[in-house]
Amino acid sequence: MDTTAVLVPDSDSDARERAAIDRSCRVPVLLFFSVAIFWLLMGTLFGMIASIKMHVPDFLTTFFGVPAGELSFGRLRPIHLNIVAYGWAAVVGIGVAIWLMARLCRAPLRNAWLVCAAGVLWNVGMIAGIFSILLGYGNSIEYLEFPPFVTFILFLAYALVSVWAVDMFVHRKKGHVYVSQWYLLAALFWFPWLYGTANILLNIQPVAGSVQGIITWWYGHNVLGLWFTPIGLASAYYFIPKVIGRPVYSYYLSAFGFWALALFYSWNGGHHLIGGPLPAWLITASSVASFMMFIPVLVTAINHHMTMKGNFHMLKYSPTLRFVVFGAMCYTLVSFQGSSMAIRSWNYLTHFTHYTIGHAHLGLYGFFTMIMFGAVYYIVPRLTNSEWKSARMIKIHFWFCAYGIIAMFVALSIGGLVEGEMLLNPKGAHNTFPDIVEATKPYLIARSISGLLLTVGHVVFAWHFVLMLVGMGRRTAGATLLTEASEEREGVAI
Amino acid sequence: MNKMTTLFIGFFLTFVSGWLGLVIIPYFQIGQLKPQVNEDTGESYPLVRSGLAERGKVVYEAEGCLYCHTQQLRPIDVDDDHSRGWGPRRTVARDYIYDKPVLLGTMRTGPDLTNIGKRQPNEQWQYIHLYQPQIYTKESIMPPYQYLFTVRKIEGARSPDALDLPAPYAPASGYEVVPTDDARALVAYLKSLDHTYALPEAPLPKD
Numbered sequence: 001m002d003t004t005a006v007l008v009p010d011s012d013s014d015a016r017e018r019a020a021i022d023r024s025c026r027v028p029v030l031l032f033f034s035v036a037i038f039w040l041l042m043g044t045l046f047g048m049i050a051s052i053k054m055h056v057p058d059f060l061t062t063f064f065g066v067p068a069g070e071l072s073f074g075r076l077r078p079i080h081l082n083i084v085a086y087g088w089a090a091v092v093g094i095g096v097a098i099w100l101m102a103r104l105c106r107a108p109l110r111n112a113w114l115v116c117a118a119g120v121l122w123n124v125g126m127i128a129g130i131f132s133i134l135l136g137y138g139n140s141i142e143y144l145e146f147p148p149f150v151t152f153i154l155f156l157a158y159a160l161v162s163v164w165a166v167d168m169f170v171h172r173k174k175g176h177v178y179v180s181q182w183y184l185l186a187a188l189f190w191f192p193w194l195y196g197t198a199n200i201l202l203n204i205q206p207v208a209g210s211v212q213g214i215i216t217w218w219y220g221h222n223v224l225g226l227w228f229t230p231i232g233l234a235s236a237y238y239f240i241p242k243v244i245g246r247p248v249y250s251y252y253l254s255a256f257g258f259w260a261l262a263l264f265y266s267w268n269g270g271h272h273l274i275g276g277p278l279p280a281w282l283i284t285a286s287s288v289a290s291f292m293m294f295i296p297v298l299v300t301a302i303n304h305h306m307t308m309k310g311n312f313h314m315l316k317y318s319p320t321l322r323f324v325v326f327g328a329m330c331y332t333l334v335s336f337q338g339s340s341m342a343i344r345s346w347n348y349l350t351h352f353t354h355y356t357i358g359h360a361h362l363g364l365y366g367f368f369t370m371i372m373f374g375a376v377y378y379i380v381p382r383l384t385n386s387e388w389k390s391a392r393m394i395k396i397h398f399w400f401c402a403y404g405i406i407a408m409f410v411a412l413s414i415g416g417l418v419e420g421e422m423l424l425n426p427k428g429a430h431n432t433f434p435d436i437v438e439a440t441k442p443y444l445i446a447r448s449i450s451g452l453l454l455t456v457g458h459v460v461f462a463w464h465f466v467l468m469l470v471g472m473g474r475r476t477a478g479a480t481l482l483t484e485a486s487e488e489r490e491g492v493a494i
Numbered sequence: 495m496n497k498m499t500t501l502f503i504g505f506f507l508t509f510v511s512g513w514l515g516l517v518i519i520p521y522f523q524i525g526q527l528k529p530q531v532n533e534d535t536g537e538s539y540p541l542v543r544s545g546l547a548e549r550g551k552v553v554y555e556a557e558g559c560l561y562c563h564t565q566q567l568r569p570i571d572v573d574d575d576h577s578r579g580w581g582p583r584r585t586v587a588r589d590y591i592y593d594k595p596v597l598l599g600t601m602r603t604g605p606d607l608t609n610i611g612k613r614q615p616n617e618q619w620q621y622i623h624l625y626q627p628q629i630y631t632k633e634s635i636m637p638p639y640q641y642l643f644t645v646r647k648i649e650g651a652r653s654p655d656a657l658d659l660p661a662p663y664a665p666a667s668g669y670e671v672v673p674t675d676d677a678r679a680l681v682a683y684l685k686s687l688d689h690t691y692a693l694p695e696a697p698l699p700k701d
Contacts (some may be wrong), residue, residue, distance in 0.1 A: 054603070057628070057637045067640035073636065074558025128545040140555035141595050169498065177497055186505045193509065197517060206594040210587045211525045213598045226509070259504065266512025275568035277585045282520055289512075352564060352602035395622060426578040433578075433605050434633040440603075440637070472615060 009337050017106065022382045024108035025099050028115045030383055032095030033376060034469065035123055035410030037462050039087025044458050046080040046449050053446040070134050070248060075130075078145045085223070086154070088128050089368055091119070093231040094161055094446065096375045100238055101165055104181050111164055118160035125153035127408065141202050143220045151199045155192065162188045178256040183234035186262060188228045194219055210277045218269035218342045223267035224363060229331075232368045233300065234418035235375045236328045241309055243378075244314055249306035253299050260296035264289045271342035272373050274351065297335040304328050317481040319394045323374030326402060330366030349424060354440065354447075355416025358409045365454075366405045371459065373397070380465065381480075383480075386473025388480040389464065395482055397461045402452030415443025524587040530693055540589055543686045545663060550683025553676045554597065557639065562600035563607045566689070570699060581609045581689065586696045589689050594647045604636055611688040618658065626663050642677035645669055662695055 015395060050057050053073045060071050063304025094115075103110050109115075129146035132138065138145045146154070164224065165188045170180070198219035198392065201207050207215070241248045270278070308325065315322050337359055341347055350356060381387050388394060422428065423437045467473065474480065529538045543551070554560070567575045569584045576582070585608055590596045599606075614620065622629055627636035627644055644659070648670050654668040665671050672682070692698045 053637060057635050061638055061640070067558070067638070067643075069641040072557060072563060072637055072639070075556075077561050078558055078600075136556040138556055138558065138593060140558060140560045140597060142560075142600065177501075177605075182501060185501065187503050189502065190509050193513070197513065200520075201517070202595060203616065207521060207525050209524060209527055209591040209593065210596055210598070211520045211523075212596045213590075214520050215517055216595075218512070221514070237500075259508065260507035262505065265512065266509050267515055269512075269516050272600065273598070276566050277587045277589060279520065279523060279587075282516070306504070348568070352600065354603075360676060419602075419603055424574045426574050434631050437603075437635055438632075438633045444635075 012385060018103070019051060019100050022099075022105070024112065025102050026383045028112050028119065029095050029099050029259070029379065031116060031119050032091050032098065033380065033465070034094060035090050035119065035306055037090035038125070039083050039091060040458055043080055043083035043088050043461055044451075044455050046076050047082060048448070050076045050080050051444070051448045051451050055448065057439050061188070069136055075133055075136065075138065076326045078138055078140075078423055079130055079143075082133065082145055083126075084364065087170065088127075089228055089364060089372070092121075092376065093228065093368075094122075096235055096372060097161075097165070097231055099179055099379050100234060100284055101168050101184060103124065103449065104178050104238070106175070107168065107171055107173055110171060113159050114136070114167075115392040117159045118164070119155035121153060121160070125133040125150050125157060139203065141216055143223060144198055144203060144204035144216070144271050148199065148204050151195070151203060155195055155199070158192055158195065163190055168292065170432050178237075179248070179251070179258060180234035180238045181238070181257075182258050183230035187227050187230035187234075190222070191297065194226065203393050205468070213273055213276060214270060214282060217272040221269040222266060222271065222352065225268060227366045228364065231260070232327065232371045235371050236324055236331070238302060239320055239324045239371075239374060239378060240304055240328070243318050243324075244308065244311040246307060246311070249281050249303050249309075253303040257296045257303065260292070260299065264296065268293065268338075268342075271347070272462065274342070274344055274347045281451075285419065287342040290339050293339050294336055297332060297339075299385055301328075301332040316484035317483045319388070319391075319398070319480070319482055320374045320378040322398060323370050323377065326398075327367050327369075327371030327374065330362055330370065330393065330405075334367055335360040337362070349420040350416060351420075353419040353423070354412045354443065355420060358412030359414060361405065361412070362409045366409065370405075373401070378466050381473065384468050384471070384473055386468060386471065386475055387478070389467050389473055389481050391482050393464045394480070397457045397464070399440050400453045400457035400460070404450045404457060406448035407453065411443045411446035414449075415446075417442070504547045508643075522618055527588050527591050529591065530588060530628075540592060540689065541686070541692055544682065546624065546679050547683040547686040550679035550681065550682075550686075551593075553642075553680040554683055557642075557680075559607075560597045562564065562599075562601055562603035562636070564602055565596075565606065566598045567606060567608050567689075572582045575606060576699075578605075579613070580606045583689075583692070583696045583697050585689055586693060587685065588693055588695065607687055608656070609690050611685040612691070613692050615685060617681055620684055621657050621677065622659060624677060624680070625657055625659065629660060629663060639677070642674050642680065643671050644674055645671050655688070659673075 049060060050073055053076070061067060063071060096113055096307060098109070129150040132147050133145055137147055144151070165185065198215060200210055201215050207213060237248060237254060261462055267289030268286055270283050271290045274283055274287070315325060322360060341350055341359065352457065377388065421439050422439060423432045425431050519521050527583055529540060531538045567583070567585045569580045624639045626638045626640070627634040645665050646669065648668055651670050652670055659665070659671060
């Protein structure tokens, strides 16, 4: 059982090697993080406006008294989705992936210009895409709303990152390949294939009929399952053992979990179309695969839990660990929930309701975003050679986001079940469509309030990051901890 | 064989299985469906949309109607869609062969629109509803689409398609609200949405 890739014995030469690697990552990783955090704020803003519009439909519909399509819910909602998915999640994910690859390959960054160019190109594409939707050129293919010329730019940017990653991997320092590297390489290999297929068959040369529906959800599910999830899990597999200073519990479980995820996840997409106009075998196959997802998820959960066992007290003072463990727990929860939503009878109740939206936020936010926050807290001090300025700000960030996402999840889940129950009983006395709309309003208001909590967390986080960037971090030897640590954590990287 | 090759073969095989299953096989199974021609009447189903309605579909996409409205009806054994009066039968693959992109939708924040052309064929109703949905349904959370209309001074006679808006939404006297080309196209598209005919694989239930 070899996990030396994570547990590098501390010696001067190793420390020097790590410092050299961090130095080489400095510009590209901070570039990706800065842009990602900018998009996070923009995504939050668009999300808030769209959320308020759902219970106050006349909110912000005119610009200086003139009705404006650019402020319409139908455009702002896909903009929110595309910003948080491709502006925030993908970009911060690539930033973390760059640093993890360099650290795990134990080699300074090669060809930094490649990733920097990719970062610039990606953001050119993002801006073009956002304006396309805003000005009324969105195509309503969920997760792929950008017009073809934009997806071409994004594809090119992404291809550069993939080429860079393979080049890094080829030139790695020989030795063990850690499971995080599998996840990262796989994600970087799968995504261009996924994005390319979906764009060609839906956007550029659309195929006929409802086969588009299954391709959309093959893409939509895999972009979460085979792109964001692997990056999130690669980070969890790296940071949990790293922070607590123990090897991952079982190498075999991590390998098994990886291959089971790769096989089953790629078949999941059809469960978004239960009851839809597609062949029954397809929906059934996807439902079975969704259920099989219990295996990799359970395996990963056990592995992380056993690694953490005996070290849960460290959640009290390590910011990274607190965010990452919160995210890992959400991963287990959201995956089990996702599997259950593939059960036909349960799906009939929850499908088409806000329950699904709650599920999506638990995944992309509770799991992925929270882990990325943890990663940023770990990586940035190593790039800026300074420590986070304020434990208090980190705490505010954590609690506002943790309570915010929990509140959002609970509100949307309950609201969705109420909505689903009423939708399924059209003969009920008070189940006309306007009744249903009225019944969901309190939950939509609750969602806006939870969004405000997230907004506070994000603004504090962004401000803290800016302070680090302009060199206002603390210049002390020890890391910034949430509470004073006991002596047992001597010498452990936080 | 070195580790990298082994890894990438694994990545490839796992991913290609789902790709074949969810993309390639469905493409060959239902990607080339033909319209159904009724031998007696010569009518072809699904109905072909007019050019204006086809343009309206683009407006529907750009304005994001899909984020709150589905265009798919589930099987009759899930009674809700049928009993709510949304349509007599489930929708099947053939219903969508002319749609690029298909607009199945994932949310029912608003009602399903598969057969809205049949359920609400009144143009004036559609225009007023788009202009300010709360005029008809006070609980509605649908956004107003007033930017798809023009307020203009009445020159001579009032336009025949000016909206009969109740107070407080009516324009100042001497002015009228008329739909833009986009609104006309969108309503033409909504009126074209009708799948209430039988297909061999989806017959109408005998009530």
